[in-house]
Amino acid sequence: MASFDPSAGAELLQGLTTLGVAAAKGILGCSAGRVRIKADGSPVTPADETAETILRKGLAQLAPNLPVVSEEQAQRPQPAAGANYFLVDPLDGTREFIAGRDEYTVNIALMSDRAPALGVIVAPALGLIWRGIVGRGAERVKFSAGRVSQPEPIHTRDRPAGELIVMVSRSHLDDATQRYLDDLPHTGRIACGSSIKFCRLAEGLADHYPRLGPTHDWDVAAGDAVLAAAGGSVVGGNNQAIAYGTPKLVVPTFFAWGGPVPTEGVLKAGH
Numbered sequence: 585m586a587s588f589d590p591s592a593g594a595e596l597l598q599g600l601t602t603l604g605v606a607a608a609k610g611i612l613g614c615s616a617g618r619v620r621i622k623a624d625g626s627p628v629t630p631a632d633e634t635a636e637t638i639l640r641k642g643l644a645q646l647a648p649n650l651p652v653v654s655e656e657q658a659q660r661p662q663p664a665a666g667a668n669y670f671l672v673d674p675l676d677g678t679r680e681f682i683a684g685r686d687e688y689t690v691n692i693a694l695m696s697d698r699a700p701a702l703g704v705i706v707a708p709a710l711g712l713i714w715r716g717i718v719g720r721g722a723e724r725v726k727f728s729a730g731r732v733s734q735p736e737p738i739h740t741r742d743r744p745a746g747e748l749i750v751m752v753s754r755s756h757l758d759d760a761t762q763r764y765l766d767d768l769p770h771t772g773r774i775a776c777g778s779s780i781k782f783c784r785l786a787e788g789l790a791d792h793y794p795r796l797g798p799t800h801d802w803d804v805a806a807g808d809a810v811l812a813a814a815g816g817s818v819v820g821g822n823n824q825a826i827a828y829g830t831p832k833l834v835v836p837t838f839f840a841w842g843g844p845v846p847t848e849g850v851l852k853a854g855h
């Protein structure tokens with residue numbers, strides 16, 4: 585796959601959906617069990633490792649020629665400029681999973697020339713899937729007992745003239761983001777874990793999701809793809825496209841919007 589053709593992505597999207605549901609089933613079959621703390625201070629559980637194994641095996645069968653960059657890899661390939669690769673977070677929201685909340689996800693993104701082209705986000709405990717191909721639209725799917733419903737198209741909503749609904753992290757609300765939120769007038773806030781925050785924007789239930797603290801590529805890319813496919817946008821701190829595929833695979837800052845980036849600037853978005 586030298587370059588990604590969106591018109592030919594439906595079959596791949598379906599295969600990744602099936603694989604995401606398999607990983608979700610693996611997670612639901614695990615307890616938090618023994619929690620191990622990684623070198624970066626983040627927790628990992630047997631559920632993370634189970635989903636990682638399922639996804640890597642499935643991706644090797646689905647697209648054997650494409651590299652996989654995943655959170656739990658000991659050694660990660662450095663994506664070459666112009667290359668296609670998968671970017672995976674087998675269990676996004678591990679802290680929510682450990683706490684017994686249902687706000688955790690499986691994130692799968694197909695990257696093309698270091699930009700998200702396709703995204704699948706599966707919420708195992710909610711029985712929901714959000715997926716999309718950039719330029720081709722987004723949809724929500726329900727699943728239960730291995731059965732998947734007919735997809736329902738989703739789209740971002742028009743930015744309201746009054747109160748702006750902002751998604752905020754339940755477990756990672758850093759001081760810089762808090763100060764930014766305090767400067768936004770007329771906002772309502774919804775606390776949530778994992779990449780579900782992107783999905784709420786994509787389905788028109790919220791308007792903005794800022795993150796002024798560092799995250800990793802695999803935390804953001806699938807949500808970026810789904811939101812862009814639904815009519816939204818995600819930009820970095822300079823209001824330009826996020827630079828994925830950097831040596832440390834870190835996204836320093838991002839702003840997700842349920843629509844175009846406001847022309848008047850992010851700090852005035854609530855006016």
